[in-house]
Each structure stands twice: as C-alpha cells, then as structure tokens.
Amino acid sequence: MGLPGAGKTVVFNALSLAKVPVATYSAPSTVPNQAVVKVPDARLAALAELFHPRKVTPAEVRYVDVAGLTQGAGRDGQAGQHLAYLRNSDALLIVVRAFASDVVAHPLGPLDPQRDLEVISTELLLADLGVVEKRLERLEKEVRLRKGTDAEQKVRAREYALLQAMQRALIDGKPARSVALDPDDETLLRGYCLLTQKPWLVLLNAGDGGAGRDLVERVRARWEDERAQVAAISGRLEMELAELPPQEADEFRAELELTEPALEGVIQASYRLLDLISYFTVGEDEVRAWTLKRGANAVEAASVIHTSIARAFIRAEVIGHDELLACGSLAEARKRGLLRSEGRNYVFRDGDVAQFLHNG
Ligand SMILES: Nc1nc2c(ncn2[C@@H]2O[C@H](COP(=O)(O)OP(=O)(O)O)[C@@H](O)[C@H]2O)c(=O)[nH]1
Ligand SMILES: [Mg+2]
The missing domain is CATH 1.10.150.300 (Obg-related GTPase Ych/YyaF, coiled-coil domain)
Structure with a gap:
C-alpha cells in the first residue's frame, strides 16, 4: 500500500516478477494484483544439498498490490473496499516514494518521505x-x-x-x-482487523542510486518499533533486474556494485514480520519449509501438513537444522542421539527439522 505514484506496482513487480503493467492500475474499485512469492531461505538450500531431493519447496508469502491511498480515506469511508483489502492482510508493506522525478507527479507536491508517512499513518x-x-x-x-x-x-x-x-x-x-x-x-x-495493529514494513522506494543513509536513519528513528521495520529498495532497478535471466542480473549487480540482494531482504523481512517460523521436512522426495505461527506445538505443526497427521499424532522426531547439517545425515544424527523424540506439547523452534510418527 501507499500513496499513488509511490512505486507500489513497480515494487510488487520486482517482488513477484509478475510483470503487471505499471501505472495502469489506479481505480480503487479494481481488483488488486496478487502474487505468491517463494521465501529465499539459506537453511532450506543447505538441507537440499544434503538430501538431493526431487523437489524443494520453500515457504511462501502472498503480496497484494492495492490501489493508492488518498488523503482523507480514513475519514470519509469512501475507500471502504480499499481498506477492506488492507484489513484482510496479515501485515502492511507501505511503499513510500523516495525517488525524484520530473515525469511522475507526486500527489502531495515536493518529495518528502517523512510527510508521506505522516499522511499515511x-x-x-x-x-x-x-x-x-x-x-x-x-x-x-x-x-x-x-x-x-x-x-x-x-x-x-x-x-x-x-x-x-x-x-x-x-x-x-x-x-x-x-x-x-x-x-x-x-x-x-x-475480528476488528485494526490496520495499526498489524506489523508494518516501510519500504523507501529510492531511485537507481539508492536512498541516502541519512534518510533511512531519520525514517527509522521516527517509525521503527518492535513490529514496524524500515528498509530501502531501488524499486525500478530491482524490477528491471528481476526481469533479466538470473545470470545476467548477477552480472549487472556486480557491475553496479549492488552487494545486497535487496529483494530477498524485503521478502525475508516481510516473512519475519508476520511472526512466523519455518520448520522443515526432509527426504529424498522432498525437502520442504512449512510455515507456523510462533509458539505452535507439535500437533499444530503436524496439522500444517495434514489434519489427519495431527489427529493420529503419536510423536515427532525433531532436530535443529544446524545439528542435522553438522551430522551430515539423519542416520548419523540418530547414532549421536541428537534426534529428539517430542510429544504433543513440544513448542516448535524456528529451523527445526521434523518427522511425524502417526497411526493413520
Ligand atoms: N525515476 C523513477 N521512476 C520510478 C521509480 N520507481 C517507480 N517509478 C515510476 O513511477 C511511476 C509510478 O509507479 P507505480 O509503480 O505505477 O506507482 P503506484 O501508483 O504506487 O503503483 C511509474 O511511471 C514508474 O515508472 C524510480 O525508482 N525512479
Ligand atoms: Mg499501482
């Protein structure tokens, strides 16, 4: 979400590689663009190296590109539908314009990310x-x-x-x-789905040169809290890079001295903000990341895979992904006694590798 012309669709495209036409989408009544994005995870990649499975399945985040917010939307209820899309989301990714342009008009006049955030807030x-x-x-x-x-x-x-x-x-x-x-x-x-109760990821959409450190620091000082983060991205550049074949994109990145894979950082940050954790299942068929609400127990973890496994739950065999990687195989982990047997009430930790025993 964000003000019109902030680069929401550009950022959405970059995140999703969805290649939705830019600047054609402004009517509040239009159905928003949606994309499901795979969450890059080095732990999953390392586990895949170990098991060489036929299939690797990462966790996913769904992004929704909602039409621009106008000043007064919070008061007049005009943007009811618009706000409804936001209310149904788990977190808000607020795109704020931080690029200068003579071509693209800013609805509030001069470039001023802090003011834009005050208006949106x-x-x-x-x-x-x-x-x-x-x-x-x-x-x-x-x-x-x-x-x-x-x-x-x-x-x-x-x-x-x-x-x-x-x-x-x-x-x-x-x-x-x-x-x-x-x-x-x-x-x-x-049930109230309050918008300011959701976690926020404030994304400064900078021009090709990036957002200055000063700006990022100022925005952080004003807006960051436990459940609100600030990040910066060169949206248009990232979108263009995302459209290239991966190898070419890497070459461009090196040439432009873009060390951080900014997009991956944004996807990971959005996933973290949701207060979710990942656990993994491993095997020759599939190495897979599963998404859990932090604090979920073993039965809840099983039900993410299938409710029948949860219903017939006996116990879970669990090991931290780092321990498993250090052992090199499940057999070795078992030999060293690192594969723990956990009951229904075990609270899953981020990065656990699990196998469920059930009588179903
Ligand atoms: N110069 C410049 N233009 C950009 C940048 N990011 C987005 N734009 C342009 O800003 C306009 C609005 O972008 P769009 O994503 O449609 O904004 P939205 O209304 O928030 O969805 C488009 O013409 C983009 O090409 C940028 O980093 N630099
Ligand atoms: Mg748009």
Missing part, C-alpha cells in the same frame, strides 16, 4: 479510530442494558476497557499495536 489511525469508536458506542449500550449472562458481561467489560485503551492510543497518534495485549485480549480484538 494519520489515515490508518483515523480509519482504526472509526472502527473502535463505533464498537464502543454499541458496547456502551449493551453494558447499560446488562445484556447476557454474567460471563458474557465480564467479557464485554474487558473488551470495553481494551477498546478504550486503543482509543486513547489512537487519539495520541500511536498505533493500536502500542497497546500491550495478552493472547486472550488478542483473540478478543482480532
């Missing part, structure tokens, strides 16, 4: 405030009428207090995610 805060206040009004009525059982009234009182805390934060210009929540609270508020 304000719209999102206002949109959330609208949702929170509407819900508070209804809750107030229900509290007054003492609707429901004691237990229901208790939950309602809790929700009311939480939403008031959210309201105070939003009025203060702070994102909803600044209000600390325990897991029960999170469940209670999940």
